[in-house]
Amino acid sequence: MRRRVATFLFRHPRWSLALLLGPPLLWLGIVYLGALGALLVQSFFHIDEFTGQVVKSFSLRTYAQLFSPANLDIFRRTTVMAFAVTIAAALVAFPLAYYMARYARGRVRSLLYLGVILPLWSSYIVRVYSWKLILAKEGILSWMFSAVGLGWVLESILSVPGVGGPSLSFSALGRFLVFLYIWLPYMILPIQAALERVPKSLLEASADLGAPPGKTFRKVTLPLALPGVIAGSIFTFSLTLGDFIIPGTIGDSSLFIGQAVLRHQGTAGNVPLAAAMTVVPMLIMAGYLTWARRLGAFDAL
Amino acid sequence: MSAAAVRFVEVLRHYGDVRAVDGVSLEIADGEFFSMLGPSGSGKTTCLRMLAGFERPTAGRVELHGRDVTDLPPYERDVNTVFQDYALFPHLTVAENVAYGLTIKKVARPEIRRRVDEALDLVRLPGYGARKPGQLSGGQRQRVALARAQINRPRVLVLDEPLGALDLKLRQQMQTELKGIQRQVGITFLFVTHDQEEALAMSDRLAVFNQGRIEQVGTPAEVYERPRTVFVAGFVGTTNLLLGALAERLTGTAGPAAIRPERIRMLAPDAVPGADEAGAAGLIREAVYLGMHTRYSVELDGGGELGVVAQNLDLDAADAASAHGRRVQLAWERSAVRPLVG
Amino acid sequence: MRSDPRPGERAPWGLKIAAFGAILFLHLPLLVVFLYAFTTDEATLTFPPPGLTLRWFEVAWQRADLWQAFSLSLRVAAVSTAMAMLLGTLAALAVVRGRFVGRELVTLLVILPIALPGIITGIALRSALSLSSLPFSFWTIIAGHGTFCIVTVYNNVAARLRRTGRSQIEASMDLGADTFQTFRRIVLPSIATALLAGGMLAFSLSFDEVIVTTFTAGQQRTLPIWILDQLTRPRDRPVTNVTALFVIAVTTLPILLAHKLSGGGGREDR
Numbered sequence: 001m002r003r004r005v006a007t008f009l010f011r012h013p014r015w016s017l018a019l020l021l022g023p024p025l026l027w028l029g030i031v032y033l034g035a036l037g038a039l040l041v042q043s044f045f046h047i048d049e050f051t052g053q054v055v056k057s058f059s060l061r062t063y064a065q066l067f068s069p070a071n072l073d074i075f076r077r078t079t080v081m082a083f084a085v086t087i088a089a090a091l092v093a094f095p096l097a098y099y100m101a102r103y104a105r106g107r108v109r110s111l112l113y114l115g116v117i118l119p120l121w122s123s124y125i126v127r128v129y130s131w132k133l134i135l136a137k138e139g140i141l142s143w144m145f146s147a148v149g150l151g152w153v154l155e156s157i158l159s160v161p162g163v164g165g166p167s168l169s170f171s172a173l174g175r176f177l178v179f180l181y182i183w184l185p186y187m188i189l190p191i192q193a194a195l196e197r198v199p200k201s202l203l204e205a206s207a208d209l210g211a212p213p214g215k216t217f218r219k220v221t222l223p224l225a226l227p228g229v230i231a232g233s234i235f236t237f238s239l240t241l242g243d244f245i246i247p248g249t250i251g252d253s254s255l256f257i258g259q260a261v262l263r264h265q266g267t268a269g270n271v272p273l274a275a276a277m278t279v280v281p282m283l284i285m286a287g288y289l290t291w292a293r294r295l296g297a298f299d300a301l
Numbered sequence: 302m303s304a305a306a307v308r309f310v311e312v313l314r315h316y317g318d319v320r321a322v323d324g325v326s327l328e329i330a331d332g333e334f335f336s337m338l339g340p341s342g343s344g345k346t347t348c349l350r351m352l353a354g355f356e357r358p359t360a361g362r363v364e365l366h367g368r369d370v371t372d373l374p375p376y377e378r379d380v381n382t383v384f385q386d387y388a389l390f391p392h393l394t395v396a397e398n399v400a401y402g403l404t405i406k407k408v409a410r411p412e413i414r415r416r417v418d419e420a421l422d423l424v425r426l427p428g429y430g431a432r433k434p435g436q437l438s439g440g441q442r443q444r445v446a447l448a449r450a451q452i453n454r455p456r457v458l459v460l461d462e463p464l465g466a467l468d469l470k471l472r473q474q475m476q477t478e479l480k481g482i483q484r485q486v487g488i489t490f491l492f493v494t495h496d497q498e499e500a501l502a503m504s505d506r507l508a509v510f511n512q513g514r515i516e517q518v519g520t521p522a523e524v525y526e527r528p529r530t531v532f533v534a535g536f537v538g539t540t541n542l543l544l545g546a547l548a549e550r551l552t553g554t555a556g557p558a559a560i561r562p563e564r565i566r567m568l569a570p571d572a573v574p575g576a577d578e579a580g581a582a583g584l585i586r587e588a589v590y591l592g593m594h595t596r597y598s599v600e601l602d603g604g605g606e607l608g609v610v611a612q613n614l615d616l617d618a619a620d621a622a623s624a625h626g627r628r629v630q631l632a633w634e635r636s637a638v639r640p641l642v643g
Numbered sequence: 644m645r646s647d648p649r650p651g652e653r654a655p656w657g658l659k660i661a662a663f664g665a666i667l668f669l670h671l672p673l674l675v676v677f678l679y680a681f682t683t684d685e686a687t688l689t690f691p692p693p694g695l696t697l698r699w700f701e702v703a704w705q706r707a708d709l710w711q712a713f714s715l716s717l718r719v720a721a722v723s724t725a726m727a728m729l730l731g732t733l734a735a736l737a738v739v740r741g742r743f744v745g746r747e748l749v750t751l752l753v754i755l756p757i758a759l760p761g762i763i764t765g766i767a768l769r770s771a772l773s774l775s776s777l778p779f780s781f782w783t784i785i786a787g788h789g790t791f792c793i794v795t796v797y798n799n800v801a802a803r804l805r806r807t808g809r810s811q812i813e814a815s816m817d818l819g820a821d822t823f824q825t826f827r828r829i830v831l832p833s834i835a836t837a838l839l840a841g842g843m844l845a846f847s848l849s850f851d852e853v854i855v856t857t858f859t860a861g862q863q864r865t866l867p868i869w870i871l872d873q874l875t876r877p878r879d880r881p882v883t884n885v886t887a888l889f890v891i892a893v894t895t896l897p898i899l900l901a902h903k904l905s906g907g908g909g910r911e912d913r
Contacts, residue, residue: 006821010374013741016822020737021749024730024793028752032790035771036763042770092668095661103654114902115666121844122894123673125853125867126887129874130672133679133884136688140675143690184669242760245854249874258762262857271770278763355813375816388814392832402818453818 043275054272062272066280071260075280078257081172082240085179086187086233092180093187093232094225100188101195116192120185128249131178135168135250142168165252175251182246183239187232194228195221230292237288241281257281305364306331306457306489307352312361314347314513321347322358323513329491329506331366331456334483336492336500339510340536345493348510349459352491353382366456381450383460387442389434395421395445396430402453420448423482440471447479451486458483459491464499476503497537501525509533516643530643534559539608541565543638547605551581557641562610564637567597567629574632581607582630590621597624599631607631673891680884688880699881709869709886716865719781720849723788727845728838730789731796736830739804740812756791761854764791769858779861787859788849795848796841799905803837804830840904843897851894866890 009016045054046061065071100112119127134141145154158164158171165171198221206216244258255263257277265274307329314322322344329335337345350356351363354375363371370378381402389398397404399420400413408416421427424444434442443463451458460479464472480503483490494500500507501521508518509532517529528534535542540559549555574580583601595616597609609631613621654662680699682692703709734753738746756764768787777783811833815825853867860868867890873883 002823003821006823007374007377009822011372017737017741017743020733020741024734024737024753025749027730028756028790028793031771031786032756032764032767033752035767038771038774039763039767042774092665095658096663096665099654099658099662103658112666114899115669117902118895118898119669121898122847122851123891124851125870125874126676126851126890127672129870129883129887130676132874133675133688134672138687138689140690181668181672184665188665238758238760242762243854244762245871245874258760261762261766265766265769271773274766275770278766281760282763353813353817355816374821375813376819376821380817382814382817384810384814386808386810388808388810390811390815390829401815401820405819405824449818 039275039278042271043279045272047270047272054269062276065273066276071277074255074257074260077254078241078281079284081176081179081256082237084176085183085240086236088176088180089184089187089236090191090229090233093184093191094229097188097191097195097225097228098221100192101198116185116188120189124182125245127182128178128246131174131181132169132249135174135177137167137169139169169250170252172251175247178246178250179236179240179243183236186235186239187229190231190235191225191228194225194231198224227295230295234285234289234292238281238285241284305329306333306366307335307491308362308364309348309352310362310364312348312351312358312363314344314351314356315359320513322351325361325513325515327508327515327518329457329489332487332489334480334490334492334503334505336494336504336507337510338494338497338500338507338537340495342512343510344513345508345510346461349382349461349491349493352457353380353459354378379455380457380459381453381455383443383446383450383458383463385461385463385465387434387446387463389442389445389449391434393433394430395426395432395434395437398434398445399430399449399452401449406453416452417448420452423451423485424448425478439466440475443467443475447482451482451488455488457489457491459493461493462495463492464494464496472499479503501537509536511536527639528559528641531557531559531641532643534639534641539610541607550603550605551579552635552638554640557643558638559641560607560633560638562596562608565607565609565631565633567599567609567611568632570628570630572630572632574630575634577634577636578632579635579638580630580632582628583607585624585627585629588621588624590618595621595624599629601631676884676887676891680881680888682881682884685881699885703882703885703889706882708864709866709882712864712866712869713889715781715863716850716867719784719788719865720846722785723792723849724842724845726785726789727792727796728842731793731841731845732800732834732838734793735797735800735804739801740809750797753794753797757794761852765855765858768855772859779859779863781863783859783861784856784863784865787855788852791852791855792845792848795844796838799837799841799844800834803834807833836904840901843901843904847894847897847901851890 009019042054043062044058044060045056046059047053048055066075096112096116100109100116104112133139136142142151142154145151154168157173158167163171163173165174168174168177202220202224203216206220207213211219242258244256244262247254247256248259257280261274261277263274264270264277305328307327309325309327312322312325313320321342325344325348327348337348339345347356351358352365354370354373354377358371361371362369365379390401393401396417399417403413403416417430418427421429424447426441426444426448429437429441429445434445437445443466446463447460463479464475467475476499479490479492492500492503501524504521506518506520507524508515509524510516511532517524517533519527524533524537528537528540531542534540538561540561543551543558543560545555548558552558568574570582581601581603583599585597586600586606587598589596590613592613594610594612597611599607599609601607678692679688681695681697682689683694683696683698684692731753734749738749764787768783768790772779772783807830811829812825815829816822820828851867853865853871856865856868857871864872866886870883870886870890873879873886877883
């Protein structure tokens, strides 16, 4: 009996394919794509001001709401942070990625790789929590600054408007640090992958042709590593755009896109607005991805 | 009359516009060592796969011992394959690999053990049962693959360029061994290769494939000495291809013809060809000393060029070097010129 | 770089400092959590801790709500992992062995749930749920988790399948095994460790997940949600510290195992 089924499947590869592909595709297609579709559809609905109910008819009213000064503020704030985090992450990640790709061998390399992978896959919430501990006014960071007599440095940083706040825990700087910390592995790995793909012979050829190490780095290594940097930036940018936990935990009450979305779809019941706001980062990322693809970042993924 | 072991009847295999196999009909007798020879993409491997059951013909029939197996899956055919990359199962030991077919058939354990030992002895790897394929060399892996394939006592054993990955000396050794095993076991062997020397050395009969079709079938001697088409003449061994005006001048007919370089004698410039011979005069353009023989390229007086190969019976490297530029008279038996088709 | 550094080739010390600095930056905060789990200070986050104690571990042990959250996280992770292993393997088998139009699209579809920010996945699922008026429950959490866990299993199994080569499958069939026997005897053993590694990663991912869960959980609280609540309305600082430590341990272990199973060192597929 089993033989007959097996032979049938063998003779009709389309059936085998359907059986294999069916369940995952059905699930992802219906549940996931369906949900995304439902979200998009919802963004074209709007809230009736009087009843507070969702009106299920097509309209662009909700999208118009996105242009209110408060919302534009939210978009600006989130995007600026995303940029800042991306640039900083690239700067911090690069030396490590370079070291891992070029110099680390054997056990060291394995350990370093593990050291990057572990935070990537685990403990997101705990790692955010850890910074709550670190940034607390009475916590370790303040203590470190005072211990070396640099308490006044911390004070002056915190008094900078837009960056500082009553304490690190309530400042944009604090948010920035946590974002940087959390997304760093996402930047390290693609850069390392891209650097690993640079054949050593290219560097040797460059040296052979008379270029000093700095120039080789600038003209050969850096451009070849760029797709990796861009690939990593896709993650840092997109993740910052959507996150609501970090700005909700650290920082003042100013909202990021993610928080606004959460708020709207929650107690406010304004799912259309929440949906419309989600579309914004999606569009930004779509644009970013097309630009990144042209620069070859996808090969570094 | 016993049915042929293998029969291809007008077999076609298309992939969209590509005709991988374009009308192949073939009969292989029981107990034959049969080779399918041809360059890459000539369709020989596809035919092999259609016989083993991994591909289905777009049209035509494949028969095994009189039985139409065209629609049967590989596990229901009495054919076993030795793959080009050996395809040993890395997570099983050598013994388990070899016993695989029997294990599937649920043969009793003591019987399996006995036959595995027998099979390993046959391929001269006694006692290797406990090892894993990862621990073996290329040649050893190939032998395990062979043991695994023939232990089921299939009526036809198919070998897909099994010696390709081995170095020259090992390959020649394996050629002799394979031939010996085939004679000992008596199974029909279908051997696919692109190495014409190998095919000539091992086969009882061979088929020359080109672009999805068979151009000639015959014993090695037949195919070599009496090639039917231009392709066969050029692919099996080297030859001098005579076309058009050159053919006219040298043989008297316009059609394409071929003459093997070893059939041409090199004589002193003033010598005269024999009664049954034809000849031409010319000048040695190049002489390549190859140890056992020397290969000459002779530019003919009337235009054109002929390749000549002569054993270095009383010649050495120095002679070969000085041959350059010397005038010679070439002579060959008229019957050595083969007219060709296509 | 494509070849290993020559022996004796040393990195400039500035580079080394920057590199190891980054690694320290990645891991020191977790040490902070570790430290704070032992502090005697009950209310504030003073550094240095006034004293050290094991008391909070015991307190945490007694907390019923913690056990509930832990049990929920465990069950969700287990079922999500099973689901991901099944769907991921099926998809990998189809994509690597099959020949059909749109293979890259399947890969894209599998990756999408984890590539898009969690908030999009979360809100999409939630709005779909509210549209269909399904109640939030254990199964809605799993729907979310299972969906984005598929990719870890898919990547690992697909990578392994590609390395295996199809002639082994043909050889098995040639020797008399049909599709199912071949799968059981040849394919499954070859993907076993990759499957497990992918599963471990999926488990870790699910256990730790908080963003999508916020949207699909309704009233229930997984362990990360419990911690999240503490972040915004802190009540039990010390116990939270202990819990945080615990979550680190539970999510780190599977990843280490997965790393081992995938052959240690080198590059994983994400």
